[in-house]
Amino acid sequence: MSHYVNIISEKVKTEADIKRAKEMLWSYGEEDCERNSDGQGGLSSRPVWENRTFESYDEACDYLAAHSGFYWIGGCFAKVYQKNAKAEDVKKRIAEAKENLADYVKKADCKNFKSAKVGCPNCGSNLNKNYVKLLTYSQPCPLCGTDLFSKTVQENIKSKRAKIADLEKKLEKSCNTKKYDTYLLFKYEFHC
Numbered sequence: 001m002s003h004y005v006n007i008i009s010e011k012v013k014t015e016a017d018i019k020r021a022k023e024m025l026w027s028y029g030e031e032d033c034e035r036n037s038d039g040q041g042g043l044s045s046r047p048v049w050e051n052r053t054f055e056s057y058d059e060a061c062d063y064l065a066a067h068s069g070f071y072w073i074g075g076c077f078a079k080v081y082q083k084n085a086k087a088e089d090v091k092k093r094i095a096e097a098k099e100n101l102a103d104y105v106k107k108a109d110c111k112n113f114k115s116a117k118v119g120c121p122n123c124g125s126n127l128n129k130n131y132v133k134l135l136t137y138s139q140p141c142p143l144c145g146t147d148l149f150s151k152t153v154q155e156n157i158k159s160k161r162a163k164i165a166d167l168e169k170k171l172e173k174s175c176n177t178k179k180y181d182t183y184l185l186f187k188y189e190f191h192c
């Protein structure tokens with residue numbers, strides 16, 4: 001002696017699909033009820049089709065399940081977002097480009113050079129390498145702030161950063177065009 005609650009669904013695209021899905025889901029529930037109900041309560045009323053669309057399948061199920069216990073039968077729509085393959089690919093490329101840049105900066109650190117001292121081209125200081133900090137994108141002279149990286153290294157860092165910024169723009173764009181399928185969900189309930 002219990003209530004049997006079930007939620008079934010059908011992918012829909014057009015108005016015709018929706019009409020067909022409503023009939024199909026309803027008759028599936030009706031057959032299920034005829035076969036398995038003990039006759040103490042079932043699909044006696046016509047379904048309430050709500051013109052509501054939830055942002056996920058789970059949210060729609062939660063909404064329908066909340067109507068349990070009263071033999072309420074009906075349905076609503078849910079969006080099911082497709083996995084965004086392009087965005088995943090761009091994300092991977094961004095991670096790789098960032099790793100590549102970090103490696104490049106680490107290698108350009110003057111501490112990797114053989115000489116114990118490094119000269120600043122701007123203020124002329126002859127610096128002890130241990131006092132020259134490596135920042136994320138530069139290695140400034142502790143006295144005047146001039147970047148001690150060579151012009152070539154600076155240019156390379158600049159172009160690597162520009163490439164990352166481009167990819168990030170691309171990612172934003174592909175995230176804005178999220179694709180989804182629409183499902184019509186149907187909840188029914190009977191006594192068994």
Ligand SMILES: [Zn+2]
Binds near residue numbers: 120122141143146
């Ligand atoms: Zn300097």
